[in-house]
Amino acid sequence: MSPILSAQAVRRSFGQVEVLTGVDLEVCAGEFVTLAGPSGSGKSALFAVLSGFDSADSGEVLLLGERMSAHPAWQDCAVLPQVMGLADELTVAENVALPLRLRGEEPTARVQELLDELGIGALGDRYPTELSFGQRQRAALARALAPRPRLLLADEPTAHLDHATVPVVLGLLKRAADEGTAVLVATHDNEVHEAAHRRLRLVEGRVRAA
Numbered sequence: 001m002s003p004i005l006s007a008q009a010v011r012r013s014f015g016q017v018e019v020l021t022g023v024d025l026e027v028c029a030g031e032f033v034t035l036a037g038p039s040g041s042g043k044s045a046l047f048a049v050l051s052g053f054d055s056a057d058s059g060e061v062l063l064l065g066e067r068m069s070a071h072p073a074w075q076d077c078a079v080l081p082q083v084m085g086l087a088d089e090l091t092v093a094e095n096v097a098l099p100l101r102l103r104g105e106e107p108t109a110r111v112q113e114l115l116d117e118l119g120i121g122a123l124g125d126r127y128p129t130e131l132s133f134g135q136r137q138r139a140a141l142a143r144a145l146a147p148r149p150r151l152l153l154a155d156e157p158t159a160h161l162d163h164a165t166v167p168v169v170l171g172l173l174k175r176a177a178d179e180g181t182a183v184l185v186a187t188h189d190n191e192v193h194e195a196a197h198r199r200l201r202l203v204e205g206r207v208r209a210a
């Protein structure tokens with residue numbers, strides 16, 4: 001099976017420090033893969049390159065066999081950044097509907113269904129700054145899942161959640177994979193790693209099997 005996401009020999013330095021020293025990585029459709037690694041090891045830096053927010057100094061990142069620049073925003077790749085990145089001037093429901101609107105689609109019942117499943121169904125008319133961090137994280141996950149992306153990159157999606165909510169988020173990530181999305185999750189959470197099909201680890205700037 002050809003991979004949805006493929007990275008080859010990706011390098012990225014900040015000043016004198018080479019954070020990514022040659023990352024090779026593949027994620028296929030329907031796979032739920034986790035990425036571990038100590039704080040500061042470069043997981044978020046790697047996700048920025050994989051999602052096209054940042055450019056590698058060298059190496060190649062391909063989404064569906066093409067460079068990321070060939071894919072319009074939210075068309076094939078959805079991102080849940082560690083800092084969540086919700087638009088503060090839009091309501092929660094408008095944020096979740098945004099990737100659909102960017103594709104020229106009208107928001108569907110899926111927007112409210114995702115908010116309901118994540119336990120924030122009553123908060124759709126609020127603005128992100130009126131939510132707790134855990135509520136914002138769930139809103140950002142709903143936004144990432146709304147367009148049924150081919151690739152989902154989720155950076156620490158359970159970092160702000162209480163213990164009871166983690167299985168809900170895990171269930172949605174697994175369902176996305178079952179429906180064919182390639183899911184890559186950076187996390188420190190053992191519960192998330194245990195749920196994965198495959199576990200990776202970022203060590204000295206390279207990705208290895210965990």
Ligand SMILES: Nc1ncnc2c1ncn2[C@@H]1O[C@H](COP(=O)(O)OP(=O)(O)OP(=O)(O)O)[C@@H](O)[C@H]1O
Pocket residue numbers: 014015019037038039040041042043044045046082
């Ligand atoms: N834009 C930047 N400019 C300078 N240094 C950066 C930049 N982005 C990341 N770094 C550095 O790269 C290293 C990796 O950071 P990164 O945020 O990717 O770590 P991480 O593995 O995601 O950590 P955490 O688990 O805490 O989220 C750190 O040393 C950080 O200071």
Ligand SMILES: [Mg+2]
Pocket residue numbers: 043044045082155
């Ligand atoms: Mg990080």
